[in-house]
Amino acid sequence: MTSPASSPVPARRAPRGDRNFGLLTAAAIITNLGTSGALIAAAFAVLESGGDAGDVGLVAAARTAPLVLFLLIGGAVADRIPRHRVMVAANALNCVSQAVFAWLVLTGSAELWHMMVLTALCGTGQAFFGPASEGMLMSSVDGEHAARAFALFRMAMHGAAIGGAALGGAMIAAMDPGWVLAVDAAAFAVAGLLRAFLDVSHIPGRAAGGGLLSDLRDGWREVAGRPWLWAIVLQFSVVVAVVGAAEAVYGPLVARDQLGGARPWGLALAAFGVGTLGGALLMIRWRPRRLLLAGTLCVFPLALPSAGLAIPLPVTGLCAVMFVTGVAIEVFGVSWMTALHQEIPEEKLSRVSAYDWFGSVAMVPLATAAAGPVESLVGRSAALWGCAGLIVLVTAGVLLVPDVRNLTRRGTVKGIGAPAAAPESADAESPVGRLG
Known part of the structure; x- marks a missing residue:
């Protein structure tokens, strides 16, 4: 019997992988543009409300704690129900929490505990979104396209993050940080809408399991x-x-x-x-x-x-x-x-x-x-x-x-369930694929 460590897994081919790749990439660019600026805005919102460096650290920790707490549960949920639904639900949670955060900052009524709770909700959304997103991305490309697709996707994300940080910094210098948070909320709404149109027909149905x-x-x-x-x-x-x-x-x-x-x-x-x-x-x-x-x-x-x-x-x-x-x-x-x-x-x-x-x-x-x-x-x-x-x-x-x-x-495999092909050469090129 072959051990789990050595058993080959056939490459996966998404019938509409190019469409999914485009939707996933566009949504990732939009959310990274918003979130990179929002992280800066949240810190300045704490300081402008009278907080100090310790308060900024508390708000940052409030985001990390639920991320650690719920990550494993998020991964199990994303393998149990359609991943795009998990992604859309997480985007909706982040949209609402950031919109409330923005409103409190813009009206001057934000208190430290408000910001910690709302930031914790963002971290919770990320805990469910991250595993679902990565699984969706990987299931949307085949072996021939995967590496180049992942590289393109990561390049788009990094470029958006750099641009978002620069744009967010410029916006904070010119206006209230609450407006940057409001832009982030809108970005989550648009990205969630795009992700709702992902095609999951190529993903096999889940067999009934024994629980979470x-x-x-x-x-x-x-x-x-x-x-x-x-x-x-x-x-x-x-x-x-x-x-x-x-x-x-x-x-x-x-x-x-x-x-x-x-x-x-x-x-x-x-x-x-x-x-x-x-x-x-x-x-x-x-x-x-x-x-x-x-x-x-x-x-x-x-x-x-x-x-x-x-x-x-x-x-x-x-x-x-x-x-x-x-x-x-x-x-x-x-x-x-x-x-x-x-x-x-x-x-x-x-x-x-x-x-x-x-x-x-x-x-x-x-x-x-x-x-x-x-x-x-x-x-x-x-x-x-x-x-x-x-x-x-x-x-x-x-x-x-x-x-x-x-x-x-390993080499390219066309179709789910086909045997693995011989290894490719180290310098072989593949057509552009997709990472989600």
């Missing part, structure tokens, strides 16, 4: 039975937490104390954003045969920003490091999504995605909370070198897993 807990256990068995999967999820539980602490806590402090203020750090973050666009563009053309080996090797550069801040590098050097890091993380991201698309059964995509997301976000609050005490204990430079060392250590450890080194891209 049974679905969660089934998803866990899928993760635990694949060494490459759980190893990388564990790796990124450390990597994302460490990068979050370095860039959210130490980066602004180094910029303030040693680089001349907020502007250099803003330039470095912009360089990272440009790097992600470059990495996505690279992955449209490059198709590494050993997906996870190529992706994991590109995690090592994520240690560079922490090391650059520890030195610290001058602004030009830091921007160069952040650009390289942006390129590298996109190589990993596209390779990782392609591996999940290739190896995970369609009916379990959202549950596996939820465990992946959970691993990535669960330790972030702990790491950011510990950043200050660790700096007091060992010093900022030592803490940053420690961040870089942890990234290198866990990434080297993942390379010891044979499946990470050896999992290869």
Whole structure:
């Protein structure tokens, strides 16, 4: 009998994949344009209502807590009922919560507890939306198109996020942050409407299951039975937490104390954003045969920003490091999504995605909370070198897993249920596909 870790999963072909791809991409661009500006607006809304940095942190934590709490449930729900319905319902929740947030800010009646509750509702919506969205995206492309589609989708999302942050910042400088929140609410409404028209006729019907807990256990068995999967999820539980602490806590402090203020750090973050666009563009053309080996090797550069801040590098050097890091993380991201698309059964995509997301976000609050005490204990430079060392250590450890080194891209398969074709060459090109 073939083990879960090695059993091939046929590639999936969506009869209307191009239509779904277009709808998913358009909706993602719209929501990223709105949300990137809204995150900035929420912080300024807290400050303009009389709050301090601690209050901004409380509002941010209010968004993260339900995300961690409900992610696994969201993944199970998205594999149980049509995913586009989950996405639309989550968009509706986010639309209403942001609209109320905007109204309270614009009328000057927003209190801290209002903002925390409304932000928590946004986090809850994201917990259900994320796994459903990723599952919908992966079920809408076939093996031949997947990698290039994922790269195009991620490039569109990153471009929208960069543009949204710039637009949001400009709007906040010119008007009340409540208007930026109102734009975000409208963006969720439009995106939800687009997602309501997704075609799910190509997705097989779900067999009656044993309940939500049974679905969660089934998803866990899928993760635990694949060494490459759980190893990388564990790796990124450390990597994302460490990068979050370095860039959210130490980066602004180094910029303030040693680089001349907020502007250099803003330039470095912009360089990272440009790097992600470059990495996505690279992955449209490059198709590494050993997906996870190529992706994991590109995690090592994520240690560079922490090391650059520890030195610290001058602004030009830091921007160069952040650009390289942006390129590298996109190589990993596209390779990782392609591996999940290739190896995970369609009916379990959202549950596996939820465990992946959970691993990535669960330790972030702990790491950011510990950043200050660790700096007091060992010093900022030592803490940053420690961040870089942890990234290198866990990434080297993942390379010891044979499946990470050896999992290869398989050939194109037309139609659900067909046998897998022979592996493609490393530099083969494929037509444009779609990621949702």
